[in-house]
Amino acid sequence: MKHIYIKIVFLLAVILTVGACKEEDNLQPEGLWDLSVPSIVAPENNAKIVLDENNASELITFNWTPATSSLGYGVYYSVIIVDAENPDYENPLMEITAENGGKGLSASVSYEDLDTALSLAGFNANTDVNLMWAAVAKSLSKEEMGTGNLTVTRFENEIIPTQLFISGTATESGTDMAQAISLRRLNNSEGNPSNIYEMYTSLTAGNTFMFYSEQSLPAHKYGGAEDVLVKNGNPISVAENGEYRITVNLDNNTYSLLKIDRWNVKGSPIIGGWGSDEPLKYIGGGVWQATMDLVNTGGFLFRADVPNEGYWNYLLKRVVGTANEVIMESQAGDQGLSYEDIPSEVKGTMIVTLDLSSNAYTYSIEKDPNAAEPIETPETLYLFVNNTMIEEMTKDEDIFKNSNYLALQNGDVVTLNTASDGTGTSFTMFANIGATDSPNDVKVSVNSDLSAGSDAINVERDQAYSFSVDFANAKFTWSYYNIFLFHWDEVNQKWDDRDEFLLTYVHPYKFTTTASLKAGFDMKFFSPWDNDFGANNPSALTGTMTNHGGSNFRNITTDGSYNISIEITNDYASATYKFAK
Template identity: 45%
Template sequence: MFLFFGLPFLACFHENRPKTEDRQELYFQVIHVPYFYIMKKINAFFHLVALLFVMSACEEKDNIEPVGNWELSSAVLGNPAENATITLDETKPDATVRFEWGAAMSSKNYGVTYKLVLDSAENADFKTPILTMATGDAGKNQFLTPTATQLDQALSAAGYDANTTVKLKWAVIAQSLSKESVSPSKTVSITRFAHETHPTTLYISGSATEKGTDVTQAIQLRPLKDANGNQTHVFEGYTSFTSGGTFKIYSQQNAQSLVYGAANGGGLRKNGTAIAAPGAGTYRVTVNLNTNTYSFLKIDRWSMVGSAIAAGWGGDEPLQYKGNGVWQTSVDIEKTEGFIFRANGDWGYLMKRVKGTTNQLVMESQAAAGTFEDIPATAVGKHIVTMNLNGEQYTYSIVKDETVTPPAAMPDKLYLLQGGTVVAELVKDGTTFKTNGFIALEKSKTYTLNAANDGSGTAFTTTAKVGETTTPDADAVTVPVDFGTGSAPIAVTRDQAYQITINFATGKLTWKYYNIKLFHWDDAGGGWDARNEYLMTYKHPYTFEGTFALKANYDLKFNSPWDVQFGSNGTALSGTMTNGGPNFKGVTQAGTYKATITVTPDYKTAEYSFVKQ
């Protein structure tokens, strides 16, 4: 806007808008500016002059196409020709059948991709095709060459029997951006392989199964193989069923899977009706695709049998079913000898270890002679034994059982024993027992806790070794572990003097030991921050030692900060120190010294020595 003295100003605003139906509109807005008042001399008068300018607006052309204002033609089908016949040869499973077509065109020359669809000739459209395949080169190729096996398996999955001729139709779906076109179809007759092709994997899913009706969670069956490792087309799996439910058998864990169900006259067929569960319980399911049959074996129990356990070969140790084909038990292994797994107490159903493996299992009756063996137990004591009959390979595991049964009652007395000898009688205080001071324990020995001093009372044990820690060199090391009834011996990770506290209310045993460090610093020179902290080595019983370079007239103390602070005002290089005593200043000559300190079980006093080397 420009202002002119004594004149009005005309402002013109021009607005361009997109063209609509080849019309254009001009918009003008005139702003009338009032008179400016001009004073001349003493008598002022006002003049108002209005001047109107008409300005034309410039035209701007709209070149934006309306969305979707373009076309996508259909592909033009080529071979196979209308009413062509194709016979699939099972002796040439990798032979291909070529489908080809002419290009579909976008009126704006946008890129086009293709996919082949194949369906029953009776279906009105291709909304649920038997086969859908995208072409190569990211879908741009105008041909596709599925193999005989791919076509045969698609027809098999659709429920067509082997050695039958199926009348089909095929078409090509072209896609460009958001547009899609389906070509006119052509009919083609395809004859399947003379013999049925079997899937290499099978799964079960349904309301009766552990995983329910979600096919993506279907339970895998194990494919059985012959002595040469070839597929037998027989599958089995161990699972539980609910009463009144049903299931079907799938070749894949998805909706495009080949589906098997019950045939009208019994047995198995593709797209059959849902199979009724045999009843509530745990079963072995066997599916034989060679004979189109299925069967169930009820599993009342799996057990351990063998000389490794107390019952030996004449009894058994039952395992509990945990779900998903897994059985488990906690058992005392008494000998490092062999055992096997047996179903239903029947010697005809034995699981043994596959020779040459560390944990693989095989049913003896399904394996070649000489390829299996008894399962070896490699350690005695309480162990968790697991048998996993899930998936393609059955396995087992044996791990030490670190769990304990919480104590049912608190005894009046509690003793720590080693080989029948009382090491310590623990002191009772409310719901806890505690050692009277620190007890020197050895790694080379095992210990027991018992309510009687001769070991005849209730026995107690822990879930872990005493002294087992990830920070063995910390100042005061303490760890709580689960504690309960049990006769398993208590092992010790390292020689040390331990304080043991047992809380029957929480079911925890807490052990504690001290590491001793020799502190060495120039106290008079203000050298505390530059001190040495020499970690000493524990020697059974109650002794700590180490060889260190010491300076003359430095202050010394044996510490486990800050519970333990042994010192003395004496100056002799050997003698007695007290916990909380003054700094020791007895080293008056610099040199290398072997420092030794032997503490009392209550850590109140200690005997020390410094021997110059």
């Protein structure tokens, strides 16, 4: 047994010794051998190559002498190209594997591929780029390289991407390039893709963004300033938080930022019709949405409120021949499209969505699942003010309206009843007449849920009101007009430079203001464009005027400050006026 034990110990010692010898042999490739440096052959050092975009497939071939391992290990080659001004061999502009699976002594790249790499690196077209190229030899863990200088002239014309994305701290998606938001590529008048891109999105002030040709790097990058687009330029920023239309033109290297305060629905279906607006709320991703009451059928459009721009400058209408695609009216011709007002045949409380994300430019109208339930429509409905019956309202199917604009004061109380003596069924709403955040709009309209009940409806603003009571949609709507005096130099065609003086309502049916007026200027009283009062005697300082009739006032012969007052009839058909210095 003892002899067996000794033999086992001896055998283990031999195995360990042999293993140690083999481990020492395996270390030799790591440090006890050499790899020679390959020498460049072509292009020779300091060569200059002009890339010809008319021969974009032409090849540049790099050659070098072989590198050898002192122990005969296999050697593999590649070519790397770096910026001579800032050489970074760990992150080269381009890396090309040698022929024959990396074993050859040459590697080739086309003019087009090299030009693309230089463009992605930020070098401008038709410029000389100072480069260094290296023939890199690798054998196991060893690496050696031979280098040479090379000057390359880029293609005469810049590469123009066929897609664009936005990314940065100012954007909705932040700095994650994989989440960069795409811009919409617009068509030209022939219906083919142009080099103009746009998007609707929100931006935050104090942060920055850039445009990219890909959702990952490398990519063409664009920054700039003051509407000039610069490849690899400084990041762009905005002065105010908000929603913007961004336009990028790669043909002339410009960009524009149009701040949009809000999108509105405007047209026949909404309360107040064409004289009113229903605002949409931005919900992100280029989408605006709102719940609103559509009280009539007919056409409408989307109108943008843009600071310091005309009221009708930015309108979205339906593309002719489509179900629900929209186009900016002012852009339709440039894209070879025709447009029309958006038709609507639905009534009720609806969710209206305007989708201006890059793949959409559409609208939708859907019934609000949370809308109030209809109320059975009575045969008659009477309007009371301070417990005095004013009139029987006019019925049109499920909707009752008052016949004329009713002058009410703060503190008045309105009630609705199906009987002329107030003994029938009463209806109410739980909001005050005249309560609004936008009292100076052209036509102010507000609707609230209608319900059965005898609670009085309070008035909180002096004005002349129109009422609409819709039982099918359980809505009570009140509205009133503001009146503006437009004052402009007609002789010199200065309509766009006009003054618009808002008049103050004075109970009952009067409007007044004090304004500085110019001799010889034309004037008219407007609630644009529902009311348009023209003078029956244009040169008189006092007199009568007709809605949608008469002529422009031209009654001021001396510059100065004037007290102006008008008194309208309760149907807004006519009015009297007075100008006093």
